[in-house]
Amino acid sequence: MRRKAILVVEDEPLVRAAAADFLAAEYDVYQAADAAAAMRTLSDKFVDLVFADVQLQGDIDGFELAQWIEINYPAVIVIMTSGVAPDRSYGEGPLIEKPYDLGYVRKRIAAALVGKRS
Amino acid sequence: MTNLATQTTYRAELLAAYEDADGNLQQASARTLGILGKLLSSPISGKRRHVIASAGARLDFSAIGDGAHNIRRWQLRQADQPVLSGGAAAAVDIPADLTPGDYFLDIEDGLTEPVPVLVTPREAYQPPFARQRKRTWLLSVQLYALASPENWGHGDFGDLLRILEICAATGCGGVGLPPLHALFEQQPEEASPYAPSSRLFLNPLYLDLSRLPGYSQILEECGETLQRDAALVDYTAVAQAKYAAIRAAYLRFSAELPAAQARDFADFRQRKGHLLRRFAAFNLLQARHGPNWRLWPRQWREPDDTRISALAHEAPEAIGVSEFAQWQCQSQLAACRDYARQKGMAIGLYLDVAVGSHPCGFDAWNDQDSFLQGVTIGAPPDALNVSGQNWGLTAFNPTALIGSGFKPFRDILAAAMEYSGAIRIDHILGLNRFYLIPEGASGQEGAYLNYPLRELLAVLAHESQQWRCLVVGEDLGTVPQGFREQLQAAGIWTYIVTLFERGADGAFRDPAEYPYNALSTFATHDLPPFAVWAEGKDLDTLHELDIPAGESMAKRLQAYSDLMHAIATHCPSARGTPFERTVALLASSGSAVLAVALEDIFGLRHQLNVPGTDREYPNWRHRTAVSWPNAKARLEQISKILRLRES
Numbered sequence: 001m002r003r004k005a006i007l008v009v010e011d012e013p014l015v016r017a018a019a020a021d022f023l024a025a026e027y028d029v030y031q032a033a034d035a036a037a038a039m040r041t042l043s044d045k046f047v048d049l050v051f052a053d054v055q056l057q058g059d060i061d062g063f064e065l066a067q068w069i070e071i072n073y074p075a076v077i078v079i080m081t082s083g084v085a086p087d088r089s090y091g092e093g094p095l096i097e098k099p100y101d102l103g104y105v106r107k108r109i110a111a112a113l114v115g116k117r118s
Numbered sequence: 119m120t121n122l123a124t125q126t127t128y129r130a131e132l133l134a135a136y137e138d139a140d141g142n143l144q145q146a147s148a149r150t151l152g153i154l155g156k157l158l159s160s161p162i163s164g165k166r167r168h169v170i171a172s173a174g175a176r177l178d179f180s181a182i183g184d185g186a187h188n189i190r191r192w193q194l195r196q197a198d199q200p201v202l203s204g205g206a207a208a209a210v211d212i213p214a215d216l217t218p219g220d221y222f223l224d225i226e227d228g229l230t231e232p233v234p235v236l237v238t239p240r241e242a243y244q245p246p247f248a249r250q251r252k253r254t255w256l257l258s259v260q261l262y263a264l265a266s267p268e269n270w271g272h273g274d275f276g277d278l279l280r281i282l283e284i285c286a287a288t289g290c291g292g293v294g295l296p297p298l299h300a301l302f303e304q305q306p307e308e309a310s311p312y313a314p315s316s317r318l319f320l321n322p323l324y325l326d327l328s329r330l331p332g333y334s335q336i337l338e339e340c341g342e343t344l345q346r347d348a349a350l351v352d353y354t355a356v357a358q359a360k361y362a363a364i365r366a367a368y369l370r371f372s373a374e375l376p377a378a379q380a381r382d383f384a385d386f387r388q389r390k391g392h393l394l395r396r397f398a399a400f401n402l403l404q405a406r407h408g409p410n411w412r413l414w415p416r417q418w419r420e421p422d423d424t425r426i427s428a429l430a431h432e433a434p435e436a437i438g439v440s441e442f443a444q445w446q447c448q449s450q451l452a453a454c455r456d457y458a459r460q461k462g463m464a465i466g467l468y469l470d471v472a473v474g475s476h477p478c479g480f481d482a483w484n485d486q487d488s489f490l491q492g493v494t495i496g497a498p499p500d501a502l503n504v505s506g507q508n509w510g511l512t513a514f515n516p517t518a519l520i521g522s523g524f525k526p527f528r529d530i531l532a533a534a535m536e537y538s539g540a541i542r543i544d545h546i547l548g549l550n551r552f553y554l555i556p557e558g559a560s561g562q563e564g565a566y567l568n569y570p571l572r573e574l575l576a577v578l579a580h581e582s583q584q585w586r587c588l589v590v591g592e593d594l595g596t597v598p599q600g601f602r603e604q605l606q607a608a609g610i611w612t613y614i615v616t617l618f619e620r621g622a623d624g625a626f627r628d629p630a631e632y633p634y635n636a637l638s639t640f641a642t643h644d645l646p647p648f649a650v651w652a653e654g655k656d657l658d659t660l661h662e663l664d665i666p667a668g669e670s671m672a673k674r675l676q677a678y679s680d681l682m683h684a685i686a687t688h689c690p691s692a693r694g695t696p697f698e699r700t701v702a703l704l705a706s707s708g709s710a711v712l713a714v715a716l717e718d719i720f721g722l723r724h725q726l727n728v729p730g731t732d733r734e735y736p737n738w739r740h741r742t743a744v745s746w747p748n749a750k751a752r753l754e755q756i757s758k759i760l761r762l763r764e765s
Contacts, residue, residue, distance in 0.1 A: 036413075043410050047558065069558075072412050074153045074492040076558030115149060117562045 003028050004113055005045065009038040009052035009065065015098075019051065022102045023109070035060035035068075042073055048116055049109060054082035054095070066090040077112045081105075128570035130158050130516050133551075136566050139500040139596060146565035153556045154565055157490055158517060168523030169223070169235045170573045174214030179207070179225070182233055191226040194235065212237060218580055234523050241609030242582035242589045245539065247291070247464045248710050251634065254291030254464040255705075255712040255760050257281065257753065260643060260726055261295050261324065262311070262351060263717075265741040268328065270363075271344050271356040275450035276326030281716075282457050284750045288757040292458060292465030292539060294713050296643065297472045298324060298451070300397075300480070303440075304404045306357035309738040310727075312472045312544065313511060315479030317530045319397050320447035323353075323360055329450060330367035331379070339366055350739040361439075368442040369435070386445045392423055393484070398440035399426045400480045402433060411483045421484055455537045465588065465711070466539035471530065473545040474511030477557075481526075487518045488526040492557045495548070499562050501668075503730070506553075506561025513552045516569050524577045531578065535585035540711075542613065542637070546591030549574040550601060575608040582609070590637045590711075594618065606635065614638040614709060617645060624676060626684035629707035636709035640700060640718065646725045648697050648718040652678055656725050665730055697721075698759060705760045712760070717742050719752050 005028040010016035032038035054062035078091035083098035193203040222232040264273030299314030340363040407414040458466030475481040489512040496508040555564040619627040646656035654674040660667040692702035724740035
């Protein structure tokens, strides 16, 4: 059975690397520094879940990325995170506030992936 | 009378459970059902109500929906010509002898706009030889793979014309071809004819460059680098050389503009209208922004004709080359069609229509309402494919299809029927239901969606009659009960593959028992050629690729022995090589049309496509070398064996 694949989208390299390293124990992990790179990864790789920051560098923010995923990759689960509490949410469950606890992130991802077949 | 109005007969339904190949009930995942349900419930913007009604049927005004309640007067007209009218009524009986075609229904109730009505025939077109219960045979050719002395490393319409000449001289009823749909100019290695960019346009790699204006100069400029006798099609090299030559021909043409041809080109552009311009723009945008339009800059993710006009103004040459290539394709393929007609061939061209187009292609970009975005089609898991299959192709949004009067479906059919005496609809089961997989889900996570079969068959029958084109439905595999009967009632022929026509004991069914309204063939492009099958070489290939074969070498040897036994039993007078004796067996087939593959006649030693593989096997690349005198001699030999089919 294949391992499930997570795409971490985060423009802060240290934060992104920490999340990716932590999740790599259980999942195949891809990384993207901005939404455009995330979109390219989704087009090239099979991804089960995207864990994305709302605030991203470039002209596409995390919300727009999530909307793009919903249209083009509707079976890909999106969990969002943000350092500033925005007035809206998007994706699977409530937004995860930064700084986050990686253990909590792992639980949220595992719960979201329940029932998604390999 | 039957009410065949679409608005009342079809509702999109996702099947929460389905029966798998072993008869076990499988549940679709709740997540998938939720995703697909949401997609299907999205409102489709700017669509009008359309009605499909069979001649002789009763058209109930309630089928038209809101407004058509308090009717004072109504009128059915074709363009401006009234054909029927009446006063207050709940329905209109469409006369059985009313000429099928596009009509408008004007309802005087103060609310309803004119309603487009497509009046459809009872059944699809049946060609004259079939009405006389005659039989014929076709030569099927994987044209891209043909290695002729003249072509540029990829079979072309010049080769097709030569094949037609040989066929006409040997009593063959026509030539069967793979889909000729436009593929991806910028990604020539994406070579599957069954995953096209567009089913509305043709693949310019089929152009016979020697028929383009100024060929001798083009040859000097562009023709030196090709390895024309390569064993495999080198798509990158072929595309580079051929597109350079097409561009050179276009530049020469636009500089010289010979009057008659310039008029033809202008007419073609006008006839194809904004769609051709969009297609050319799409090709240019792919060159600029990459293969996946979903990753293009925002302003190009949807076609916008104002922006496209500006683009054409900015880059007239690139747009012109694409349009010129399509014009030449149309002209060369039409010349092949016309030649077959002049020679009175029973069928002429028999073209294949792919089951879907690529999500990154032109069709999906051009008409984003009509295709389900973020969804591909495939097949659920079975014993051989435990993870299910994802074919990576788009599916129509059935609700949008109805809302547009099935126009996108009609356009795709017309694009093939314009040139052909017969078409083959790949996976015709898709008119009934598709297994949909949301992007990002595995092949196991799909769900079935029903499609408006009755209306799709009516539309298919209509286009078939319009273009005088026989329709063969590829109906292999497990089909729902009654499905083949529905096809038969609509005048759609069945598709029989001899290799699959075997009993539980392995014995080959007597081909004489095949139904008349059928096209039969020994194998398909997804199966090994005869020489490979007979020796079981394909099993070695599958083993090397680590793909479950579903058959042992011992079973294959037994199958071969069963075939020889069938020949001895059903066709004892057969002589010649094992393949020739097999052709003799097939010649006794009861089906009206028999297709014999050129690749079998020439003993191709490789399978053209191994399903389930991508780059690990050179799919769609193994070439068959022919010299024309040899081809003629071989065809004459085969035609002698097949002569008995003419009765």
